[in-house]
Amino acid sequence: MNKRWIISIILTLFICAAGVAGMFLIKGHLSDKLDQPSTILADANIETNDTIIENEDESLALKDIIQQAQKKVVKIETMDGSIGSGFLYNDMGDVITNAHVVSGVKEVTIITSDELFFTGTVIGISTDIDIALIRVDGMRGMEPLQIRTEKAELGDEVLALGSPLGLENTVTTGIISGLNRDLEIEQYFYEGLYQISAPIAPGNSGGPLLHSETGEVIGINSAASDIGTIGFSIPIMNVLSLIKSWSETPMTNLPGVE
Template sequence: MRVYWIISSIITFLLLGVGVYGFYFISEYVPGQLDTPSTILDTDLEESVDDEAQQREITEVIHESQKLVVKIETPIGHLGSGFLYNDLGDIITNAHVVTGTENVTVITADSRQLSGTVIGISEIIDVAVVRVPELADTPPLNLSTEKAEIGVEILALGSPFGLENTVTTGIISGVNRSFELPPYHYDDVYQISAPIAQGNSGGPLIHSKTGEVLGINSAGTEQGTIGFSIPIGNVIDLIEVWSREPMTSLPNLDLYEEDYHYRGDFREFNDEDMATYVVGYFFDSLNYRDYITAYSLLGSSLQTSTSYQSFRASYLNTRSITVDNIQAKTTDGNSLEVTVVITTEEREGGNSTFRSYKIIYTMGYENDQMKILTIDETPL
């Protein structure tokens, strides 16, 4: 019996010890742990911070690149883009943009209209150089002559339809593409998922991470879903020859002007095409948090009824907008309407909420620019 009593006492003592420790653990350690943020929340927070940092980096690349991208207009009505590549004021563009003329007008990102002279143009490769003396000593874009690989994320900058500082995004979806668009031969070019529209020609293909120029956006398909860009490394030697020794006489290439309508980026665009593009550009601007550009696409009546501050505030919690469907039509009353179905990701209390909307935009021209005149939004 004495042995049994001893064993019972030991067990009781151990249970009391465990109880005391448990009380201490619960009262002292657990509250401290509850004050420590969840590792799951930490991960979500880190991912959110990383996403925002990446977004800022892309926005900075776009902002810095756009300063050095220009719109080019010629006396015979050609429209295209170009970009500054050296400190002599030399602009790289496509040959088909400046064909048939020696003198062009160059419009900078800050709306200066400068005079440019074609100092080099190829009869075979779709590349040309325009010298703008007033841009001399301006720090140019950095070029990458290394061949890019499939999957590299890119930005295509230019002035499609005359809309300056437009950005389309995508990836390099193919390499070593070769084809002919008379009189030019396109050999070993990039295929990109970013569309090339009328006016994009001659603009830079930018690496979205480094900001370096990878190529010259040159042609697009009829559907506008695929673009082609000439790798800068393929033509830089020729370009630098023209910069060192400008051509004294230009080849007579205006004979090929009649062939432009065969080019993907010179097909005729109607008002519905333009309206669709402007609405898409509106959403691209919102996704890049470029609220100023998005606001500028609104007509005067909308801007009068909605201040920029309130417009911007209404999108600050919107993380992304995905366009699920977009269609343009001219109604019986000759109004131009663009119907869009979108999905938004919005921040609410630290969480993401997804919502879908059907939006009908009434479009029209103001001062020769397509604008959004009215907005009719319906939650789905």
């Protein structure tokens, strides 16, 4: 009987000792784990930071597109006080604008985004399509805007640059809200226009319509509706051949200019 009692006491002491040792072992292991950063939280932070950086990159890219494009967009003033916009087409200093901006004049004043003044000479103008080309010798050698030869699609996000109401370096945003619009204003017939939701106003005429993802020119802002936010832009691809012909062989006699 005494022998069994002694064995029972020994087993009890062994179990208690094992329990105490196990408790200290678990406590030490948990303590080490608690001191370590959470893997889930760290991964979540990395993913969140990546998202933020990605959005910042997209925002900076849009700002870069605007800042770079503004250097190549000009304000156009005529002797009679008319104001319009234009943009650099090539490294020869040729500036695209609307015909109605420079109608009846041979020379115009060109004002850049950094307030440099140049004299420009009209070297091409149409009496049917609202397009004209101005040569600005002082801008020769400057890098022009890139032209997109693919047709824009409904819903494409766009930027309209120019000098509405004489306010230089104005940028408005919108989308291509309609395709293949036709209209007639005064002497010009507009065919296959882009309808845009980016607000434009008098003074925007001749300024570029840019694809907001690439900064490439897709159109020439030409007209706006009196009601609502609806503008119209001539697809650049529709008039490139005419513009190129003027650049290579400037007109010697301009309609309406003596």
